[in-house]
Amino acid sequence: MKKFELCKKMYDIGAMAIVRTESYERAEEIAQGCIDGGVPMMEMSYTFANAGEIIKELNTSFKDELYVGAGTVLDGETARLAIMSGAQFIIAPNYNLGVAQICNRYQIxxxxxxxxxxxxxxxxxNGASFIKAFPISDFYGPKLVKVLKAPLPYMTILASGGISFDNIDGWLENGVDICGIGSLLTKGSVExxxxxxxxxxxxxxxxxxDV
Known part of the structure; x- marks a missing residue:
């Protein structure tokens, strides 16, 4: 899938699971729950060294049913390893020019x-497709989106941290493009x-x- 097609798909899905686990079995359960619920997108955090292996296995198991990317990608070396493992997008808590260049090279x-x-x-x-409002989304809440988009309406924003059923409406009402969600999409049973x-x-x- 081409980069512009994937960006549109990510926007249409509008939410993704933020996953931190060393267990493929647990990642598979989370993926199945997300797919069954209509949110077939997840970020596998490179907090754990075997994240690339899990991404490979998820792609093998679910193929086109799931969009899986790499998270906590701090440098260009990790970005390339993640892409070679099949990561379809790259997310990080920081901005790094080396990561931006690798992602541009591979159109990720x-x-x-x-x-x-x-x-x-x-x-x-330098080619970022989305801006992850992190950790400021946790501190400022949904109003942050309008503050940023007032002078920069073309900025596509991924909010990550603290999104719940109590405030997700506020985020979307204010124009966030993608909601990164932890506990709601990663805790509990598949059901x-x-x-x-x-x-x-x-x-x-x-x-x-409504758009």
Whole structure:
């Protein structure tokens, strides 16, 4: 899938599971719950050394049913390893020029964590597809999106941290492009994850249809 097609698909899905686990079996359960609930997108964190192996196995198991990327990618070396393992997009808590260059080379969407407008503009200038509002989304909440998009309406924003059923409407109402979600899409049984994903799907669809 071409980069622009994948970016559009990521926007349409509108939410992704932020996954941190060393266990392929648990990653598979989370993936199945997300797929069954209509949120077939997940970020596998490179907090653990075997993240690349899990990404490979997920791609083998689910193929086109699942969009899986790499998270916590801090440098260009890790970015290339993740891409070679089959990561379809790269997400990080920081902005790194080396990662941006690798992602541009392989035409992979990159969402770096940025805490200032200056940093975000530099990242966009070097090919970032989304700006991850991290950790500032946790501190400022949904109003952050309108603050950033007022002067920069073309900035596509991934919010990550603290998104729940209590505030997801606020994020989408304010114009966030993708919601990165932890506990709701990663804790509990497959059935519980599926149930939460279905609720998230309904909320996202309501705002996407209004666009």
């Amino acid at each position: 969407p990159y969402a770096p964590g940025c805490t200032s407008v200056t940093e975000a503009i530099e990242a966009l200038s 519980e994850i599926t149930s939460n994903a279905k609720k998230i799907r309904k909320v996202v669809d309501r705002y996407r249809k």
